[in-house]
Amino acid sequence: MERLATVILCGGSSSRMGTDKARLDWDGASAIDRLAGLSRKLGIPMVLTAGADYGLTAVLDASPGQGPCGGILAAALRLRADGYDRALIVAVDAPTLLASDIQPLLEAAGSGAAYEGLPLPMVIDLVAIPPATEASWPLKRLVQVAGLVVLRCGDEARPRLRGANTPEERLRLLADPDAPD
Numbered sequence: 001m002e003r004l005a006t007v008i009l010c011g012g013s014s015s016r017m018g019t020d021k022a023r024l025d026w027d028g029a030s031a032i033d034r035l036a037g038l039s040r041k042l043g044i045p046m047v048l049t050a051g052a053d054y055g056l057t058a059v060l061d062a063s064p065g066q067g068p069c070g071g072i073l074a075a076a077l078r079l080r081a082d083g084y085d086r087a088l089i090v091a092v093d094a095p096t097l098l099a100s101d102i103q104p105l106l107e108a109a110g111s112g113a114a115y116e117g118l119p120l121p122m123v124i125d126l127v128a129i130p131p132a133t134e135a136s137w138p139l140k141r142l143v144q145v146a147g148l149v150v151l152r153c154g155d156e157a158r159p160r161l162r163g164a165n166t167p168e169e170r171l172r173l174l175a176d177p178d179a180p181d
Contacts, residue, residue, distance in 0.1 A: 004086045062135065128147060
């Protein structure tokens with residue numbers, strides 16, 4: 001049986017938000033706490049933060065500031081060492097994700113899955129991450145090279161999947177997480 005962990009990418013500078021996105025309040029819980037709670041709801045007890053330490057198991061990027069692939073590489077190295085085979089990768093700026101948004105990714109055949117035009121969240125077999133992967137790669141390149149299945153996503157889920165990088169986007173998600181962009 002595969003061992004699955006959740007990785008919350010939180011290594012960005014939050015410059016467009018103007019404050020640490022991981023600690024922002026989302027209806028009474030921080031983004032980190034909401035995403036850790038989603039992981040538990042999905043039956044995934046292991047939650048690891050990549051890029052910063054927020055009191056959960058954490059790894060730092062080997063190449064800070066290079067992009068999200070750096071966090072994925074650091075997390076994959078740690079998870080493989082701990083006996084994990086597969087990871088659900090989510091961004092800290094998408095704390096309104098629902099279990100129903102993630103379930104199709106978990107159920108997809110092959111080495112993992114992501115949504116069309118939105119490489120996060122993704123599910124990936126850790127062995128599918130090529131050894132030549134670089135921290136600076138765009139996520140869509142990792143999705144392609146790892147051979148992830150690309151799923152269509154409905155308009156109602158797109159705002160939750162995209163998350164919030166600015167205060168305005170955060171306010172829109174808080175007001176109505178299902179509203180189209």
